[in-house]
Amino acid sequence: MSVAPARRVAYDTIRAVTGSDAYANLLLPKSIARAGLSGPDAGLATELTYGTLRRMGTYDAIIAVAADREPARIDPAVLDALRLGAHQLLATRVAAHAAVNETVELVASATRGRGPVGFANAVLRRISQASFAEWMVRVTELARSDDERLGLRSAHPVWVLRAFRRALAAEGRVDELDALLDADNVSPRVTMVALPGLADIPADAERAPYSPIAFRAPGGDPQPITEGSAGRLRVQDEGSQLAALALSRARPVAAGERWLDLCAGPGGKSALLAAEALAGGASLEANEPVPARAGLVRQALAAVPLKVEVSEEDGRERAANAPAAYDRILVDAPCTGLGALRRRPEARWRKQASDVRDLSALQRELLADALSAVKPGGIVAYVTCSPHLSETAAVVADAIDAAGGAVQELDARGVLQAVVREPLDLPVPTSGAGHAQLWPHRHGTDAMFISLLQRVR
Numbered sequence: 060m061s062v063a064p065a066r067r068v069a070y071d072t073i074r075a076v077t078g079s080d081a082y083a084n085l086l087l088p089k090s091i092a093r094a095g096l097s098g099p100d101a102g103l104a105t106e107l108t109y110g111t112l113r114r115m116g117t118y119d120a121i122i123a124v125a126a127d128r129e130p131a132r133i134d135p136a137v138l139d140a141l142r143l144g145a146h147q148l149l150a151t152r153v154a155a156h157a158a159v160n161e162t163v164e165l166v167a168s169a170t171r172g173r174g175p176v177g178f179a180n181a182v183l184r185r186i187s188q189a190s191f192a193e194w195m196v197r198v199t200e201l202a203r204s205d206d207e208r209l210g211l212r213s214a215h216p217v218w219v220l221r222a223f224r225r226a227l228a229a230e231g232r233v234d235e236l237d238a239l240l241d242a243d244n245v246s247p248r249v250t251m252v253a254l255p256g257l258a259d260i261p262a263d264a265e266r267a268p269y270s271p272i273a274f275r276a277p278g279g280d281p282q283p284i285t286e287g288s289a290g291r292l293r294v295q296d297e298g299s300q301l302a303a304l305a306l307s308r309a310r311p312v313a314a315g316e317r318w319l320d321l322c323a324g325p326g327g328k329s330a331l332l333a334a335e336a337l338a339g340g341a342s343l344e345a346n347e348p349v350p351a352r353a354g355l356v357r358q359a360l361a362a363v364p365l366k367v368e369v370s371e372e373d374g375r376e377r378a379a380n381a382p383a384a385y386d387r388i389l390v391d392a393p394c395t396g397l398g399a400l401r402r403r404p405e406a407r408w409r410k411q412a413s414d415v416r417d418l419s420a421l422q423r424e425l426l427a428d429a430l431s432a433v434k435p436g437g438i439v440a441y442v443t444c445s446p447h448l449s450e451t452a453a454v455v456a457d458a459i460d461a462a463g464g465a466v467q468e469l470d471a472r473g474v475l476q477a478v479v480r481e482p483l484d485l486p487v488p489t490s491g492a493g494h495a496q497l498w499p500h501r502h503g504t505d506a507m508f509i510s511l512l513q514r515v516r
């Protein structure tokens with residue numbers, strides 16, 4: 060039996076993600092194009108890849124019971140095939156015989172001898188004997204806590220869902236946790252930006268609710284729109300647009316202002332800030348230490364007729380070497396990305412709780428150095444695409460404390476409400492802090508955190 064090309068593409072992508080740390084959202088479109096898939100076949104390859112990777116932890120729990128063996132003791136090439144097979148059997152309308160036979164065929168092509176093939180065949184047949192709901196009853200009975208059960212049902216690691224619960228509790232909305240976990244398992248609609256002053260939203264496009272420059276890609280396919288737009292109509296999450304606009308529109312721009320985008324790669328917000336700087340008579344510099352990503356920043360900036368220098372330094376040094384030089388700085392800090400799980404299906408399983416400690420130390424240093432690089436009266440926007448409190452409110456609170464009265468937090472929610480087309484539901488945090496936290500389930504955006512900090516002396 061031959062393997063359908065869509066399944067082969069899904070399997071190879073999953074192997075590259077689990078075995079070589081590839082990113083599915085970057086690799087899959089290239090693999091689909093190379094295999095010549097289009098229409099429903101491309102859709103099937105995407106569904107199989109994203110669905111399998113998103114629910115990997117849950118499928119592993121099912122495979123452990125069906126195989127009577129811990130996933131860590133299964134050959135990785137076989138395990139990935141079993142994950143893909145389990146997804147087809149339990150969460151799609153793919154016929155069971157096709158799911159089993161073609162998965163076994165994938166195992167035969169990836170391994171030697173009859174052992175792995177027989178093993179995979181037996182495990183898949185066992186999985187096919189019960190529905191997803193029945194398997195959930197079996198695996199959740201083995202869970203050691205309510206949070207483990209919730210993690211299995213929602214396909215989130217326990218440390219991630221606990222971090223989400225704490226962040227929602229910090230704004231008195233802990234009852235939204237289930238909605239947030241559900242939203243993470245649905246691919247977002249493709250949202251685009253029309254760079255202000257340089258491009259118009261296409262007349263027939265559906266507007267997005269909040270950002271005044273956002274619209275939906277017609278038919279979900281951005282390519283016909285991006286082509287021929289010279290980079291001025293581009294894909295960008297509405298939350299990212301709002302984060303950049305919160306800085307550029309925090310107050311009117313005075314001609315001659317100097318702006319810096321400190322952590323700029325791959326350049327989506329730089330392009331938007333450049334368009335805003337051009338309109339207001341400000342200048343912009345950008346910085347990104349990873350050379351390949353700095354190249355992407357230059358590409359993105361090519362859309363805007365403004366000369367923008369792109370440096371390739373560690374942001375801490377870049378900012379520390381420019382005391383009181385800038386009027387506005389964007390610190391879109393490197394973070395866990397837990398706010399963008401919808402579009403990065405494997406990210407939730409790849410990140411570890413221990414990553415947060417190292418990242419938050421770097422975030423604190425970047426923010427402190429950025430605050431030293433703004434003029435008195437200047438504004439730093441501290442932004443993450445993570446809602447984890449250790450990367451968000453705690454970093455900002457420490458920066459304000461450390462500044463000993465030299466830094467105050469502005470009302471980011473008020474700034475955003477003045478920018479948006481429809482009011483945002485942005486509760487006041489129980490701490491009373493001035494930041495804004497966007498959410499996939501509530502706003503349809505990535506979970507962007509936005510704090511505006513002003514140096515007062």
Ligand SMILES: C[S@@+](CC[C@H](N)C(=O)[O-])C[C@H]1O[C@@H](n2cnc3c(N)ncnc32)[C@H](O)[C@@H]1O
Binds near residue numbers: 347349374
């Ligand atoms: C969240 S991304 C920025 C996204 C970007 N602003 C955009 O909208 O396209 C964070 C960036 O920070 C960069 N980065 C990592 N360590 C850094 C450091 N020490 N200084 C400055 N940037 C850093 C990463 O390479 C990454 O490109």
